[in-house]
Amino acid sequence: MGDLMAGARYLGRGQKWVLGNGRWFGFGLLPALVTLVLYAAALTLLAFRADDLAVWATPFADDWSSPWNGLLRGTFTVLLFAGGLLSAVLTFTAVTLLVGDPFYESLSQKVEETEGGAPEGPDVPLLRSLWISLRDSLYVLVRALALGAPLFVLGFVPVVGQTVVPVVGFAVSGFFLTLELTSVALQRRDVPVRERLRLLRGRKALAVGFGAPLVLVFLVPLAAVLLMPGAVAGATLLARDLTDGSRPDGADDGRDGGRPRPGYPGVGPHLP
Template structure:
């Protein structure tokens, strides 16, 4: 049993189960193309914002590198340029990593009403929507922003050290990518399951407790989503399927006692 009284199914198969939930979500949006198109709208808005931000970061990465290295002003031109070009590339690479990590949270905040409706449609097809207490939209969005910022703080606690370790020979090319995918995947699952869990009245700490207690499917689901999100435009195209799959996982595995309409 986990910390809030739900049964936990542990085992090696749990990771594969998480992958299965994503493909169940993909199957659902394939059967409901109108919902897929509906779910693309906030993802496209977020994509435009992120592309503009990354273009600006790429344009001014050199200036940021120069600002961060005033101690190199007296160096020879070749050494100074080499340092600042390398630092500019590191700044832009870190921006890319953070964009992958934060895209889901930003899209969910932008598309709160869209994905709430999509998630409800999934549950309707599975036998009924769990109806919790009605929360005003502004309060729901404010809570989502707050929870996403807290989650981002946790992500950065892991991501920044892993990013630095990525420059270590051998370890940076073998162990670090695996750990990075696992960390990013877990927190993607945290974000994507938020809508269905909040509908059941589960606060952030309770949601974390459920996912920590059943890590294998959370990792399986999140890692496959993370890998797809690395593909150009993958995050946009797959976002509705990821929300649908997360809803199926919440309903079928994480909160099975809350699957019927009260």
Template structure:
């Protein structure tokens, strides 16, 4: 088999390997329903906040569109209203996209102590793992928020141009959704694997490097999780399983060797 053929095969197997960790996470929480309920708490809090924010955005999207288009005041009523309605839809759509790509980061920031415990319990169930560093809770949450903001910056760097390209005929309906799922999936894996990687003394830069070095499992796990999270309200129900699956993924594929 050629080098290209072997690489492609390894990539496909790696993606499939990443997918299986999501289902293993689902299996783990199904065997531990109390841990699943425990992990729902921060996700429900985040859901309420996002629904409220999107409701406000939907209510005032028209006013925002009018505010940024004062040049259309002199247009005919039909042309002015058409422009502002379209712009309002674009603003709300962009807000919805941002909500989708930030939901995990915000939920993890809100539920830092919840998901740290859940992730530790997954590892304890498999024979134990490294314990979380003994740092004050406020410092841990601050670091989580800082890392999430940095990750969000990278996500927006890719997502906003892809959102604009989505309006291009043919490309916007074929290539862009695939690229969008890959980008969102990778960074979703970055967020979800942060807790188990931090327990292994892997700071943000080292986490990024590890996931880039083995992109296939990260993409397989992240893309499936992203697609599941697109289903309304399923992201809330699936968050504990995603945290459990990410812990298993790190434990089996991204744990540094001794001395590495």
């Protein structure tokens, strides 16, 4: 429970930072707004075609008597749209970060400067950086979908599918959302995506505490746009403490004496 609350505090600190730096708040809105328009169009199309897709996917139910065929296809339609919505939540951040890579890199670096300095990132050309971001996002997405697909199937199970599965789904989505958001700061430290995943697996509750509230709020389209700059700022603060060997509340836990962790160039303890 402590790590869950700590993750939520990072989210609050990030929103507080951008609200206190209004120019950066507006700067970070632009990529999210562009992505929102694209996703809104895609989800609208899915909503209009979901019934047809349900009929196409369940031809075996054509001869079923009423109300069973309608019940099956209605459930399929709801789950299909819910799956599309959760997929949009999972990929919204990745696409927004890709579209706004230069925006969020500058925002994240500014956050670090106000917190005591940012490490120099690897000298990588813009196109190469975009390719790395796309490759890493696909790596994360494949793993998220590998967990999401069984949850989609379990959604058909009575009772469990309407109670336990949505909760687990939000937790899984929150974890991977945090993985995406921290990538901006962790790429600057030259931490590969597999190592990022290992870091957050070691602090699952912290990652879920940060990402799950965002998943819930991101279901409201405009909220996703408004909270995205603060989410990047909060994820930057979280990434700093993870790689500095600090506790979630920002206090040194004494495990490595505040020394920089090996393998993360430029990472060290917070300056006073």
